[in-house]
Amino acid sequence: MSACRIEQPTPAPNGAVQQTETGGSAKGDFGPPVGEPVEAILTSPPHVPPPTGRSHPAKVIVTLDVIEKEMPISEGVTYTFWTFGGTVPGSFIRVRQGDTVEFHLRNMPDSKMPHNIDLHGVTGPGGGAASSFTAPGHVSRFSFKALNAGLFVYHCATAPVGMHIANGMYGLILVEPPEGMPKVDREFYVMQGDFYTSGKYREKGHQNFDMEKAIDEHPTYVLFNGMEGALTGDKALTAKTGEKVRLYVGNGGPNLVSSFHVIGEIFDKVWYEGGTRFQENVQTTLIPSGGAAMMEFHMEVPGSYVLVDHSIFRAFNKGALAILKAEGKENKSIYSGKEVDAMYLGDQAAGTNRAPVAAAAAAHAAGTLTKDEQIAAGKVLFAGTCSTCHQPDGKGMEGVFPPLAASSFIKANPKRVPEIITHGLVGPVTVNGKDYNSNMPPMSQLTDDEVANIATYVLNSWGNPGGQVSKAEAAAARAAKPANASAGH
């Protein structure tokens, strides 16, 4: 096998494109394993195992543990995940085309469910599923020869399959071409998944799987690496300017297709669908459920680059957002502008401390929530939700967004604040002697806790009359028929 297999089709002299072929699985058997068996190095996301560095086929032993465990899915929200290797996505597996993989699947004794594994890189019925059905406390073993090079998804295929995948049972296996992957400075492992919880997005406390929502394909969360914020703040991916970065991106689904995009970067190369050929100069690449892609880019300008599913409500309202932070010298000849700021990232911006939100949720659960805790949480939430329009200091924007600071409107009827948050406000209003006739969209995505905390913060800030809004009052405001805009006067 020569290195030319990953080169692009080159135009033939007559101008027609000549397709070079790798020969697929028929050419992927390089004979029996050579030398002693090797233990595969498995890594947790976002890490990728080192290249195999081998030039001969080997017997590779993979031992993967199935662990059912409770982990955070968002700040102050927990979920019982079913995992391959204790993480979502599961451990990254890296082998070389022609390797014989001896797979050991161990289901931990404290598991409640049987599980198995279907690797899309396996040639054979079920991709390993039938041979790997494993009851709690048991181990199963099967072998396969990795005949096709590429980046492949693996997942649990135990009934109900959708539920096992929705609970986080997927990961990636890279089958390197014989000559290995081209050298880069950094490799990262990112995998998208959609999640279905009984409560709303960011509803605090433990959340159960919601089968109805899953069947309807209405996810509560769409996430990279299994948790909102798994790759933001101090857990952001990092690189330096001048470096070449490769992402191995999978989509576990179970339902959604990903429009994968990095804000502020252009993919120099995309090995679309995780296959052998690459496309160049790509903005957004489609990653099907149960599919994967590799992409490469060169870091020129320092700053934060935002990985999103460009089906953009998923990024800003369901969690599908990660950060790659590049450090290095400014390069004003390439980009003169400023860093992506809180306007774009909201409460995902580096330095935003969401701890007060979790603290308030915990206090609410314990029945000890104080007004000060609500104000502290409300301040964080205000910054992520309201400050874009009303400004961080509540002063609004002349003629466009009315002030919340020392607002005559709020003073006239403080009780309307939670109602305005959940239902929005349309039509003429007069605030502090100035007229506005605009449209505030409903912030119905917020949970009742969040509405209560924001309202309490607004009422106790910037010279407003004070007071406290409870979760029950927020729920009542949501349920109430919205009054018309001028009712406060």
Ligand SMILES: [Cu+2]
């Ligand atoms: Cu399973």
